[in-house]
Amino acid sequence: MNGSQTLVVKLGTSVLTGGSRRLNRAHIVELVRQCAQLQAQGHRIVIVTSGAIAAGREHLDYPNLPATIASKQLLAAVGQSSLIQLWEQLFSIYGIHIGQMLLTRADMEDRERFLNARDTLRALLDNHIVPVINENDAVATQEIKVGDNDNLSALAAILADADKLLLLTDQPGLFSADPRTDPDARLIPEVEEINDALRQIAGGSVSGLGTGGMATKIQAAEVASRAGITVVIAAGNKPGVIGDVMADVSVGTRFHAQKMPLETRKRWLFGPPPAGDIIVDEGAIKAVLERGSSLLPKGMVGVEGDFSRGTVVRIRSQAGRDIAHGVSRYNSDALRMIVGQHSQQISQILGYEYGPVVIHRDDMIIR
Numbered sequence: 001m002n003g004s005q006t007l008v009v010k011l012g013t014s015v016l017t018g019g020s021r022r023l024n025r026a027h028i029v030e031l032v033r034q035c036a037q038l039q040a041q042g043h044r045i046v047i048v049t050s051g052a053i054a055a056g057r058e059h060l061d062y063p064n065l066p067a068t069i070a071s072k073q074l075l076a077a078v079g080q081s082s083l084i085q086l087w088e089q090l091f092s093i094y095g096i097h098i099g100q101m102l103l104t105r106a107d108m109e110d111r112e113r114f115l116n117a118r119d120t121l122r123a124l125l126d127n128h129i130v131p132v133i134n135e136n137d138a139v140a141t142q143e144i145k146v147g148d149n150d151n152l153s154a155l156a157a158i159l160a161d162a163d164k165l166l167l168l169t170d171q172p173g174l175f176s177a178d179p180r181t182d183p184d185a186r187l188i189p190e191v192e193e194i195n196d197a198l199r200q201i202a203g204g205s206v207s208g209l210g211t212g213g214m215a216t217k218i219q220a221a222e223v224a225s226r227a228g229i230t231v232v233i234a235a236g237n238k239p240g241v242i243g244d245v246m247a248d249v250s251v252g253t254r255f256h257a258q259k260m261p262l263e264t265r266k267r268w269l270f271g272p273p274p275a276g277d278i279i280v281d282e283g284a285i286k287a288v289l290e291r292g293s294s295l296l297p298k299g300m301v302g303v304e305g306d307f308s309r310g311t312v313v314r315i316r317s318q319a320g321r322d323i324a325h326g327v328s329r330y331n332s333d334a335l336r337m338i339v340g341q342h343s344q345q346i347s348q349i350l351g352y353e354y355g356p357v358v359i360h361r362d363d364m365i366i367r
């Protein structure tokens with residue numbers, strides 16, 4: 001549908017519990033209703049949900065546990081299942097299916113895992129299933145976790161190729177100081193640029209429910225806005241807030257998406273030097289350079305080097321000309337088997353497939 005947008009909605013523990021010790025079902029169903037309405041209009045919605053730890057506490061009737069990481073992981077393991085059941089129940093009221101994705105930082109930093117997560121997310125969205133994402137708290141160690149769902153939602157927004165990221169919390173937006181402690185704090189409606197002065201006004205969470213407060217929301221806004229995604233921080237209990245953000249009605253604090261988003265997104269994928277070469281014919285060079293096409297197996301004439309799926313490789317001509325660099329959707333062994341073949345043959349030859357293209361145009365930088 002024309003004008004269809006992808007929106008990632010992050011709901012903090014503060015929103016899901018309404019500041020109480022239990023999940024506020026009546027409030028969550030209202031947010032689900034807004035999401036269902038937007039999905040019916042052709043938009044794509046991704047939910048990033050906190051609340052597993054709070055749900056675990058509620059489910060186990062507020063147990064007396066030592067203040068350790070293991071206790072939090074225990075609570076998250078118990079609570080995540082109640083939490084996902086709740087999302088499932090509430091979306092089913094509107095006949096919408098959900099798909100659970102539990103991620104860690106490791107899923108974003110390893111290229112192959114990044115691509116796998118991105119494929120799953122896209123497949124869910126293509127099939128009108130709402131992805132419901134949380135950090136995999138039960139297994140995430142200090143080294144591999146994102147640590148807070150604000151930053152996780154920014155990564156999810158990049159994965160989903162989102163237009164907008166909405167961080168719903170218990171305040172109307174970002175204030176000039178923490179409104180809980182400073183009665184003179186004013187709402188900041190627009191942020192053009194995130195700088196040190198702005199970072200300083202954002203404090204941590206004082207409610208004891210959330211993780212990170214406004215500080216992690218600003219970090220998330222920085223990551224997402226640099227990737228060309230508009231970010232809004234707003235109150236979860238503001239009537240019609242999700243629809244307002246989708247319709248660009250002024251609400252909460254809006255961070256402008258930065259320019260040249262595609263290149264920034266691509267750069268996020270790149271970094272290491274190419275791990276191998278894909279040699280292509282003249283037809284493929286024309287398609288890539290003149291028509292901005294993805295690279296298909298048909299245009300390949302050879303593969304050099306050993307690399308895994310998700311690795312950055314060079315596309316070059318038979319004469320050795322550097323054409324483009326891009327993320328290969330297949331490993332080098334698989335590519336050697338499908339050199340020169342039609343895309344329809346891929347699954348027959350390999351016994352599996354990751355789609356018809358070898359390197360997608362969105363994952364490619366022309367040299």
Ligand SMILES: Nc1ncnc2c1ncn2[C@@H]1O[C@H](COP(=O)(O)OP(=O)(O)O)[C@@H](O)[C@H]1O
Nearest residue numbers: 012013014169175177178203205210211213214
């Ligand atoms: N400059 C600020 N503007 C608004 N809120 C702030 C600011 N600095 C700190 N905060 C605090 O951040 C809290 C929201 O973050 P947090 O408790 O982590 O909630 P969530 O569960 O929604 O992520 C607010 O309740 C507020 O006390």
Ligand SMILES: N[C@@H](CCC(=O)OP(=O)(O)O)C(=O)O
Nearest residue numbers: 013051052053148149210211
């Ligand atoms: N993953 C954790 C939430 C972590 C988090 O960032 O919480 P919040 O600040 O409330 O968004 C959970 O499900 O309890």
